[in-house]
Structures are given as structure tokens and as C-alpha cells.
Amino acid sequence: MTGCRHFVPLLEPFRDGELSPADVVDVEAHLVECERCAERVRLGQAMRASLKAAVRGAAPVSESFEERIRLTLAAEREREERLNTHEAQGRMLSWRSIMPIAAAAAAVMVWAASANNRTTDVGGAHRAGMDVLASPASVEKLLEELVANHQHSAGPQFMEQGLLPQLESEVGVPVKAPNLKQYGARWEGVSIVPVSNQRAASLRYRIAGHRLTVYIYDASRVPVRTTLQERVVRDEPVYVGSRHGVSIAATERNNGVGYAVATDLNNDESAELVASIY
């Protein structure tokens, strides 16, 4: 029984998975020698199993209760949407008073990439593709395709935002809706579009009647910022340029995610936009 006085206080944290690895080794060694402490742990585990069964068994979630919660959440979503529409109108006015919009349409393109978080295996084809895409001519071609898609695309394939994560397998990077709420962006839907042998998610929004497209795809295959000029917005480097009257701004995060925004606002405004959205 030697040592129990030392080990008894450690048995609960041990069972709860709260001990350091070194202490775990010590406790396990003691449990081999000491039947009483081993039994303390086993009884504790038995109590835990019975507690779980008792607590969950006493309060089963019925279908009608789950339905009640679903309805509550659905009503809340509707309330939020009404609120957003209302808020958007108010906020757009102040935004426009700061940055007068000359053009009728706005396009926002977002490139997202995570070198650490890629799920699609593209192997050698990926490498070869990068070499081709790294040339300025192919980057130009890509920009043209995105602008063309923005201006002449068909309607969205689906509107359910909850399905966005499933597009990761198509696009190769996690697809999440950017937070455009503060600009009053109204969600219209998403589709998958082919861009330079890659697939991109094309997210459609409208801001005060102006069309807005957000593209998300694997930017590590598309070094778009190499053909743009660098500047600093709020301590973050942003890459800016214009194509066919469309202003483009790109930025990258420390974790390897890159974003680019293209609008037919001026370069200052699109740089501000990309910096403020993310």
C-alpha cells in the first residue's frame, strides 16, 4: 500500500485525462502494483458509465422537441435576414458617401488558397500546371476568364449556403462564404466554374443592386499577385491592378490563404474592400 497517499489524489485527474504524460506513467505503474487503487479507478469508470446512461436516459430528445428547436432557429434566421436587408440599406448610404461609386456593376473576386490545408491530390499534374500558370500570359488569361464569367455567367446552381463545405472536393480548398454583411451583400447562390484548367467556386451576391462575384479556388496554382503592384493597407500587403476597367486587389494571410478582390471601383476602393472584408 506504500505510495497510495501520494497516488490517491492523482487517480481522478488520471481518469479524467488531466494528468501530464509523466504523471500518467507513474500512476499506471502504481496501478499494476496496487489492487485497491486499480479498483478505485475501475469503480470510478463504472460510475461514469452508469452516470452517462442515467443522465441521457432520463432526458431523451424527442422528435417533437427537436422539431420545436428547428422551428425556433428557422424563425430566427428569417428575422436575421429581414434585419440585414434593413441594415444594409442604411449602411450602404454611409459607405457610398465615403466612396462614391461611379460604375454600375461591382465584381469582387476572391482567391483562397491554403498550402497547408489541401485535400485534393493533384500530384505531378499540379506541378506542371503551376509552371504554366506562373507565366504572366497565363495569369492574364485567368483574369480574363474570371472577368468574363462575372459579366456573362448563368444563374447559380444552388442557393444553400450550408452546402458550401461540400465544394471543397471540387475546388481543392475549403469553401466558406466571406462575411460581406457589413456591405449589405445579399446572397444569390453559388456555382462551379472552370478557370484555366482548374475549378473555382463562384459565389454570387448583390450589393444595393450591383452584381458581385466572389471566386474561391486554389491560389497556389495561380500566382495572380505576381502581375499586380504591392501596397500596404492597415499594415497588410495588398496587390492591386486593373483589367478592362476592373480593379483587382489581392492579399494573403499568414496561413497561406490568398484573397483577391476585383471591382469596377477605383484601386484605392478595391484595396480598402479586400482589407476590410477579411
Add this chain to the structure above:
Amino acid sequence: MIRTGRLTSKAFETDALAELPALLGVATRLTKNPADAQDLVQDTVLKAMRAREQFEAGTNLRAWLIRILMNTFINRYRRGGLERSVLEGPDADPLADGWISAQTMESMRDPEAQALRPMLASEIGRALDELPEDYRMAVVLSDVEELSYKEIADIMGCPIGTVMSRLHRGRRLLKGRLYEHARAMGIVGPEAEVGITAEPVAQLDQYRARKAVNS
């Protein structure tokens, strides 16, 4: 469930619905009333939905939801915080952990089910409800919901050492209660052996102090 990135309302709904059994279990032990428990869970989920931007990506959604649930319970159903345990303070309980022999502990278990003997298992819910509220919550959050000491401390608004002491005392009271029941049911005989009389809570504090110095 761990998730990274900002939650959309739809993604939030999916994740929150998956936590309904945990929320309803905790709420039922708090309110001791099924209808109140359902109302509490509904309030909680709605509040969480509205506050979902504050949820820190990558942290435990269940722990976050339970924290909202506890705060809602305290604010709405009981002003003035959780019931303070009358047993808080010096640990004068004679039921030291070493009091029950290994043989007795073994006969309280069902070796095949790796749970308590069925007659004791049916008693444990009642024994749980008789615990002081903050002991009961510590035990439920740890043993049933499998939250970490840190997560429980955040939810209960107390230091980790207090969580450990509430857990220890709560479990020991449960064990003592189950032992009495086992005696009454004739499952175990009278306890002849007097084991070591460790003072686990004092030692836990020492243990934590030692850890704090070492780390």
C-alpha cells in the same frame, strides 16, 4: 464538436442540433423538471444562434453552449447564482476515499457491462440529484459531457482547483450513497477494514501547487 472558421446560421444549426442531447441532459439536472429543461434549452439555442459570431473557432461548441445554458439558468430561473454548497469549506467528511475495501468496490461493479451493478445504476440518478448543485454540475459536466477541467472552470466561473475539489467531493458523496444503498440491498456486507484515511482535497491543492511551481 470542433470546427474551424466562422459558422453560418445553417452550419450553426446543424452543429447545435447535434448537441441537443447534451444540453437537455444538463438542463434536466439543473431544473429537475422536463418542461423547464426544454424551455431552458430553447432559450439557450436561440441565444447561442444570435451570439454565434462570438464563438471562438476551433474551441468546443458543447462547452460554449453549456456556458450559455448555465448563465441563462442563473439569470432567468434563479437570480443570485448557483446554490452554494453547504459542504463547501474544510473537508470534514468522514467518508475518506480509502474507506471502502477493494473487494467491496469490486462487488459494486458489473464486470461485464463495465458499469455499476444494475440495482446501483438505477439509484445513481437519484443520488446525483441529491448532491449540492455545484457538485452535481461538476460531475455531470465531467463524467457525462466529458468536458475538461478548464472548460468546466470557465462554465462555472471558478478556478480549476475548485472544479477538482467539487468533482472529488461530488463523486465521493455519490460513492458513499451508492455504498449505503448496496448495503441496504444486501449487495455488499459490512465494511470491516479501515483503509488509509487520505485527505484527498488537501492533497489535491498541494498537488496543484506543486504543478504550478514545476510548470
